[in-house]
Amino acid sequence: MLALESLSCGHGAITAVHGLSLAVEAGRIAALVGPNGAGKSSTLMCIAGHVRATAGRVVMDGSPLDHLPPHERVRRGIAIAPEGRRLFKTLSVEDNLRVGGMIHPAREFARDRDRVLALFPRLRERIASLAGTLSGGEQQMLAIGRALMARPRLLLIDELSLGLMPKVIDACYEALGRLRDEGLAILLVEQNTERVMSVADTITVLESGETVWRGTADAARRDPSLLDAYLGTAAGPAAEEPPPPR
Template sequence: MLQLKNLTCGYGALQAVHGLDLDIPEGCVFALLGPNGAGKSSTLMSIAGHVDVFSGQIIFDGQDITAMPARERVRQGIAIAPEGRRLFPDLTVIENLTVGGYSRPAAREKANREMVFDLFPRLAERQTSHAGALSGGEQQMLAIGRALMTEPKFLMIDEVSLGLMPKVVDICYNAVSHLRSKGMTILLVEQNTSRALAVADRVCVLESGSPVWQGTAEDARQDSSLIDAFLGLSKEDAA
């Protein structure tokens, strides 16, 4: 569904990612792992169209979208729940969801909203609350829900579990598993590597903007040198 071909991207004169090749099959959960500053978020934002691409290509569903505006990428089926959530704090839950679905026909808004509420029942309970008054976990659910309002084929979630209580992390990962069961392709950035490896099909590890390892999640769990050098997992977590 998505290919990055020798992608180099960044901000102004700063190159955040260098020569990245990825091939993400349809229906796959793909985890992008690595330390802070490795270029993970920059990769996601370049796919979404919010970071400059200096060289290389982004191919989505067989089409070169490297120069495509961000709003058109949304219409093509790419959505992101960004790091920091970036909600509209003075708008309610429902209003944030409505904004998320702006690119889709209004006639489908109610059905899409009900789908989000089925996935995250807590949002249904808080639907008239302002986003700024939600807990961190509720805000993360809303960020994912807002992305789902675009009816994506390809969903990116940046820092799924950062700062969240374990119960909320479970809710978010249950949602990821449910969406994959429906055929959605998902790209995750995650600091909690054990949770990412538990749900992912494939993995790419970045360091200093460059890929240092790619393979299946099962191979990543069993590669002791990879775990020691980059993933920081205990033997129990890896198992």
């Protein structure tokens, strides 16, 4: 569904991502991991049309998106739950969902809203609350819910579990699994390597904008050097070895 072909993008003179290639298919979860500043958010923002590609292409359903603005990409089926969530904090939960669904007729709002509330029942209890008063977990659910209101076929999620409690992370991952099973294509940026390994079909590791590893999650699990070097906490026993003496 989505293909990045030798994609480079950046911010002014800074190249954030260089020559990245990856694909995401319907009903699959692709993960993008790597240290701070690796270029993960820049990649998602480039796919969503907020950051301009400087080389290579973003291809959706076989057509390059080239210079399509963000709202046209939403119409092509791409929605993002961005880093920092960027909710409308002084609007209610319901109105945040309304904004997400604005590309569809107003009379279809209730049906789409109810689908999101079925996925995240906690939001139902907070439907009239201002988004700024929600817990971190509820805000993340709302950010994903708002993206789903556009009825995307490709969902981009940046830092799904960052700062959230384990129970909330469980709820978010359960929802992700359901969306995947319904046929959504998901590109996930995640720091929590244990979670990534358990849910992703493919993994791409970025470091300073360069692709340092790509393959299936199974292959990643079998590659101790990769786990050691880039995915730290998922490395198991090796990560628990004491530091070398000075």
